[in-house]
Amino acid sequence: MEIAIILTFLIGYAAIALEHPIKIDKAASALLTGVLCWTIYVFSQPDKEVVSHEVISHLGEISGILFFLLGAMTIVELIDAHDGFQIITDKIKTQSLLKLIWIISTITFFMSAALDNLTTTIVIVTMLRKILGDREKRLLVVGLAILAANAGGAWSPIGDVSTTMLWIGGQITTLKIITGVFLPSVVCLLVPLIWISIKMRGTFEIPEVDEAASTAIPSERSFLFFLGLGIFIFVPIFKTVTHLPPFMGMLLGLGVIWVVTELIHKPKDDEVKEELSVVNALQRIDAPSILFFLGILLSISALQSSGLLSHAATWLAESVGNDTVIILVLGLFSAIVDNVPLVAAVQGMYTLQHYPTDSYFWEFLAYAAGTGGSTLIIGSAAGVAAMGMEKIDFFWYFKKISFLALLGYLAGAATYIIEHSFR
Numbered sequence: 001m002e003i004a005i006i007l008t009f010l011i012g013y014a015a016i017a018l019e020h021p022i023k024i025d026k027a028a029s030a031l032l033t034g035v036l037c038w039t040i041y042v043f044s045q046p047d048k049e050v051v052s053h054e055v056i057s058h059l060g061e062i063s064g065i066l067f068f069l070l071g072a073m074t075i076v077e078l079i080d081a082h083d084g085f086q087i088i089t090d091k092i093k094t095q096s097l098l099k100l101i102w103i104i105s106t107i108t109f110f111m112s113a114a115l116d117n118l119t120t121t122i123v124i125v126t127m128l129r130k131i132l133g134d135r136e137k138r139l140l141v142v143g144l145a146i147l148a149a150n151a152g153g154a155w156s157p158i159g160d161v162s163t164t165m166l167w168i169g170g171q172i173t174t175l176k177i178i179t180g181v182f183l184p185s186v187v188c189l190l191v192p193l194i195w196i197s198i199k200m201r202g203t204f205e206i207p208e209v210d211e212a213a214s215t216a217i218p219s220e221r222s223f224l225f226f227l228g229l230g231i232f233i234f235v236p237i238f239k240t241v242t243h244l245p246p247f248m249g250m251l252l253g254l255g256v257i258w259v260v261t262e263l264i265h266k267p268k269d270d271e272v273k274e275e276l277s278v279v280n281a282l283q284r285i286d287a288p289s290i291l292f293f294l295g296i297l298l299s300i301s302a303l304q305s306s307g308l309l310s311h312a313a314t315w316l317a318e319s320v321g322n323d324t325v326i327i328l329v330l331g332l333f334s335a336i337v338d339n340v341p342l343v344a345a346v347q348g349m350y351t352l353q354h355y356p357t358d359s360y361f362w363e364f365l366a367y368a369a370g371t372g373g374s375t376l377i378i379g380s381a382a383g384v385a386a387m388g389m390e391k392i393d394f395f396w397y398f399k400k401i402s403f404l405a406l407l408g409y410l411a412g413a414a415t416y417i418i419e420h421s422f423r
Contacts, residue, residue, distance in 0.1 A: 030295025289388025331372025
């Protein structure tokens with residue numbers, strides 16, 4: 001059974017990576033892989049009802065991610081429909097591609113810590129579409145934005161799902177994770193940026209904006225932009241105060257902005273109202289990306305329920321024994337298998353008696369799980385979101401970005417190890 005599930009997962013993974021050569025959408029491959037992994041697992045178990053309940057349990061967690069993604073993408077599309085991102089793009093005057101990369105990476109790094117890496121990536125990719133018309137150049141900036149989003153999310157308790165899990169579980173505290181992982185995260189981003197700065201040259205043209213074509217007036221543009229940004233900032237606050245899942249805060253924000261836009265555009269013509277409505281934004285979001293997420297997360301949950309992930313983590317702990325090496329390998333492994341179940345498996349293996357709160361083990365794990373997934377585009381939520389929005393080819397990312405991501409990951413890890421030795 002375990003061999004069959006592993007083979008199915010690897011074949012599905014290969015189909016996703018080879019999306020363009022085989023001409024099969026990655027969403028279809030991901031859905032097939034997810035369902036087939038669960039089908040193999042259920043046939044190997046004597047009690048089918050137990051497996052059915054496991055699926056429902058996992059689906060609750062998966063749905064939370066999907067509804068969060070749905071809400072975030074809709075709000076971003078609504079801001080875009082009102083040309084809200086023009087407020088930021090108008091401030092970017094440079095036509096140097098190198099300067100743009102540094103500006104976008106810096107914004108993404110800090111925005112990801114304040115919001116989260118998934119929401120930040122959706123916002124940044126949408127903005128870049130307004131700034132960079134040249135697709136090849138835009139993909140390069142998007143690739144570096146993925147690294148920045150994951151690096152920025154690693155040092156904040158609300159910046160990455162795996163870091164949030166450790167925070168909620170009591171393995172890390174807010175001040176310690178910020179002070180302990182901030183510098184390694186900066187290095188993780190700086191190394192790829194410096195590397196690419198040595199080779200990067202060239203300029204770009206910012207597409208002209210047709211003000212006459214916009215149906216939103218300037219005051220509405222500013223209001224919707226800041227309202228949307230306020231909702232994104234509100235989501236982690238809502239989660240902290242209510243202890244409800246993040247998607248609840250995102251859906252609350254979507255409901256608020258939906259009502260507000262209905263009231264604002266009430267006096268307008270039906271044609272204008274339709275263009276600026278949430279209903280229209282919902283039609284414009286990338287549904288295949290959401291289904292791709294669903295398939296990937298179903299596959300990972302099957303590996304988790306079948307015990308394969310916990311077996312792998314246990315084997316690694318027993319065979320290697322060195323905490324630093326174990327965490328480094330787990331971080332790279334999160335590029336293949338989602339970091340959330342990996343961190344959950346490690347949390348189940350070690351208690352706070354093994355490693356106290358804010359110990360070397362938990363802090364380093366937060367860094368590795370948050371940044372290691374950048375080495376492959378489907379290794380992080382930020383990468384998967386960008387892949388879906390920009391239709392980025394798996395092998396393009398592997399050739400152009402993966403090596404830079406690996407360099408940054410290892411440099412940041414070395415920084416953390418050295419920094420910790422002086423405490």
